[in-house]
Every structure is written in C-alpha cells, then in structure tokens.
Amino acid sequence: MNTLEVKLGNRSYPIYIDSGLFNNRDLLSKHIRSQRVCIVSNEIVAPLYLAQIKLALSAFDVDEVILADGEAEKNLANFEHIMSHLLAGNHGRDTTLIALGGGVIGDITGFAAACYQRGIDFIQIPTTVLSQVDSSVGGKTAVNHPLGKNMIGAFYQPKAVVIDLASLNTLPIREFNAGMAEVIKYGILGDGEFFNWLEQHIDAIQQGDVAVLTQMIERCCQCKANIVAEDETEAGVRALLNLGHTFGHAIEADQGYGKWLHGEAVATGMVLAAKLSVAMNLLEVSDLRRIEALLSAFDLPLQAPENMGFNEFICHMRRDKKNLAGKLRFILPTAIGKSEINDDVSEDLLQQIL
CATH class of the missing domain: 1.20.1090.10 (Dehydroquinate synthase-like - alpha domain)
Incomplete structure (x- = not known):
C-alpha cells in the first residue's frame, strides 16, 4: 500500500492508494472515533460498493444517504437532505461521514461535514479518476448554484483519503x-x-x-x-x-x-x-x-x-x-x-x- 501525507500540522491526514482497500477493516476503523457512521453515496456507486464498505464497518452503527447521480445533484436541496437525515437520526458531533463516490459526492459530503453541528469528521473514499487524483484531496467542499459552480462551500479537510484502485474497474470510459x-x-x-x-x-x-x-x-x-x-x-x-x-x-x-x-x-x-x-x-x-x-x-x-x-x-x-x-x-x-x-x-x- 502506498501512503502519502497532506501536511497541515494537527490537521494532517493520510492518502492510502492500493487495490482491495474497501475490505480493510483496520484501515477504515482507525479513522473513526465513535460508533456512529453515515455513508453518503449515489444510486450508481452504492449498488457496487456500499455493502462491501458496510461489511468492513460491521463493528459500527452505520446508516446511509443515497443521492441521485450527476453534477446537477450537487445542490442545496441535497445538502439539506443530508442535514435532515443526520438530525432525524440523532447523529452527534462524534459521527463520522464517509463520502463514497466521485467528486460530486465528495464535495457535498465534505460540505455537510463542515457545517453539521459546526463540523464533524469525514473520510473520502473516491471511486473515479477525477476524484482520486484531485477533488478528494485538499479539503475543497461545496455545492453548486444555478449562477455559478462551487460558489457555496468551505475549506474543510478530511481525516483520510482511501483510494481503492479496484473501483476503476467499474468506471465508464467517458468518466475515466x-x-x-x-x-x-x-x-x-x-x-x-x-x-x-x-x-x-x-x-x-x-x-x-x-x-x-x-x-x-x-x-x-x-x-x-x-x-x-x-x-x-x-x-x-x-x-x-x-x-x-x-x-x-x-x-x-x-x-x-x-x-x-x-x-x-x-x-x-x-x-x-x-x-x-x-x-x-x-x-x-x-x-x-x-x-x-x-x-x-x-x-x-x-x-x-x-x-x-x-x-x-x-x-x-x-x-x-x-x-x-x-x-x-x-x-x-x-x-x-x-x-x-x-x-x-x-x-x-x-x-x-x-
């Protein structure tokens, strides 16, 4: 496994790169500080990998939010949907959000993590080339507005980035x-x-x-x-x-x-x-x-x-x-x-x- 570090003092975090990381229970669990976990994914990625991630996190209390697929879904309505789910489920400040998907899921999940109860932990699990090489790293989080892309957001760093190269096997060629x-x-x-x-x-x-x-x-x-x-x-x-x-x-x-x-x-x-x-x-x-x-x-x-x-x-x-x-x-x-x-x-x- 290749491991890099984003060096930001006490907010530094690792980037893990390898195949088969979705099955690595220890790798995921060491970045989760309580029993509560919420996975945010979309209707394309979830059927492929959600069960695998939940199995790796079987020791935790895990629920999920599944959004529709596409850039148009990175909006304030879905941001509110994530917030409503967290509130209705009595998630606290010790909950960890996990972004399972491409750049859209990573951006909106990170923004939700930055805002929910003034900031909770989140982990990036990017499943596209674009999100693996760019959007999952660096803490840029946002949603789109009809008048401009990524105009509503925050700089908010994840606790870890977990890149499983096997996820590229299911990526459509246009997305690749x-x-x-x-x-x-x-x-x-x-x-x-x-x-x-x-x-x-x-x-x-x-x-x-x-x-x-x-x-x-x-x-x-x-x-x-x-x-x-x-x-x-x-x-x-x-x-x-x-x-x-x-x-x-x-x-x-x-x-x-x-x-x-x-x-x-x-x-x-x-x-x-x-x-x-x-x-x-x-x-x-x-x-x-x-x-x-x-x-x-x-x-x-x-x-x-x-x-x-x-x-x-x-x-x-x-x-x-x-x-x-x-x-x-x-x-x-x-x-x-x-x-x-x-x-x-x-x-x-x-x-x-x-």
Missing part, C-alpha cells in the same frame, strides 16, 4: 477519460516530466495497467498534497490548480450541470487558456499542439460549445472566485510544466479567442 483531464492538468501546470511520462504511457493507461495507474494517481496526489500544504486556502500558488477551470466552470454553468462532465469542460478550458497564452506570446504553438494531442488521445473535447460565445462566457467568468477587485484572473500555461496567474488579459483579446 474525463478524469484524465485533471491528470493532464498537473503535467501542464507544474510538472513537465510527468507530462512527458503521460505521453509515453497512453496505451498502458487506456489498458488499465495497475502499476501504471498506481504511479499516475500517486504522482497527482503528491503534487496536490504539496501545493495544499503550501497554500491551504488558495491565497497564492493553489490557484494554479484551477488551470482550465475559469473557462470550464463557465461551460458547466451555461450548459446545465451534467451535460458536460467536469473533466470535459476543464479539458476545453485548458485548450482555451493555452490559446490565450499563445495569443499573448507567453506559450509556444508547439506546446499548444502537444496539449491538444494528449487531451485528444483520451477523446476529450477541444472546442467550446457552439452555442457559447463571448457574452455567455464573460457573464459567468465575472463571477469566478479567483477574481480580485473586479479584475478577471486566469491561470495561463507558459510552457509544458509552467503556469502563472495573470490578471492582465484584455476583454478584446478574450473575445478574439472565444
């Missing part, structure tokens, strides 16, 4: 490929050697080579852990992890949550950010082509929706969380493995790109 956008993001924003490695291992990744997937997920988690340890609340360098997200979140909000998967929107967002960098003479065209080629290898979209133009994008981007003093801020790649925060993008240039 969407997660690869976040993997590729790490290579573009700060790890050129990893980007090269990904180019060299496309076939092995697509074939589900366990050793290769383990190495890939561990490298992403280590990169995320290092950045979070340096900048937990996104006051500086952590903003680089939003590469592609300014454009991507606009696509998701405009098109309706779930029509585009998050990773698909981020993939297109990274291409648009790279094109913006090329137009500003910050990035070589050859690097843009490499980015496009690697994303294309995983069937990720490179073009914005046909029904989205400048006006649709700018409406959503003006509400982006990274903006300061009313100025749009973008994460722009300046080379494969380098990126920067830039608030000097003219709307005229942005309109040309879009």
